[in-house]
Amino acid sequence: MSIAIISPGRDPKVWIDALKKHQPNLDIQVYPDINRPNEVEMALLWQHPPGYLSNFPNLKLISSLGAGVDHILSDPAVSKAMPIVRIVDEKLTWSMTNYVVTGVLNFHRQIARYQADQKRKVWEMSNPEIPVKIGVMGVGALGGDVLDKLHYMGFPVFGLGFAEKKDFPYPYFSRDQMDDFLSEINVLICLLPLTPETEGILNLDLFKKCNPGTYLINVARGKHLIEEDLISALDKGYLSGAMLDVYRKEPLPEDHPFWEENRILCTPHIASVTNPEAATPQIIENFRRLKSNLSLLNIVDREKGY
Ligand code: GLV
DSSP states (O other): OEEEEEOTTSOTHHHHHHHHHHOTTOOEEETTOOOOGGGEEEEEESSOOTTGGGGOTTOOEEEESSSOOHHHHTOTTSOTTSOEEOOOOHHHHHHHHHHHHHHHHHHHTTHHHHHHHHHTTOOOOSOOOOOOOEEEEOOSHHHHHHHHHHHHTTOOEEEEESSOOSSOSSOEEEGGGHHHHHHHOSEEEEOOOOOTTTTTOBSHHHHHTSOTTEEEEEOSOGGGBOHHHHHHHHHHTSEEEEEESOOSSSSOOTTOGGGGOTTEEEOOSOSSOOOHHHHHHHHHHHHHHHHTTOOOSSBOOTTTTO
């Protein structure tokens, strides 16, 4: 019984070391050198080649190597019956929240303005804080933590989700209350899973409904955003700026307009990178549960897509 790591373009050594540290006798095969495909029962995936999983006739469980599973669900070769688990991890959540808080504070305390003033030797003390009201789309493990921390810091926070929520600790809006949600806020944070329902949700129609000058932070997936609509929304003043960590095409192509756009702060999908050391125990535990036929941790609901 073997585990396959299929994560092309990334060094698998950190994962092998972490897995072996927790379970030295684990049989691990690593893409592209998987020569005993019949023995693979669990596959750890990050951006695997679509269709590749049909090489494993005895595969019983897929684990994402990250929080997102869109890279798995978008592969038609993954059977509907195949259980999929994902990483839910405190370290991943912590990094994500810190990134988002950085974006919020950057906007709230106008760091770009003061950097520009410093360059020009300008001493300008008026209106040092932009009042912010923060809306988080996607209120799962990551969005929930972002809301808690920002609330604790004293900011008004609002959540929007696609599932029914009872007893939510903050004002909560369902997807058909989007307009009301947007009217409350001037910082919009996207932490939604990527599903057919959420793809392209950050578009000009939505930006038009935002309070003028709203600041956008997208840390979910590039496909949530219609990228050209962001530029139009900035030009029209619907939005005043954005911080993006994810893009339709990654790495961001050299001729992409975002590189030159000083109203957009771009980072290279680093908001929260899974820490192998922290995530390994739940992978090993799921492998153990698979072998013992026990219920799995952090299982993905195929209907919902996350
Ligand atoms: C990163 O994007 C992840 O899904 O963990």
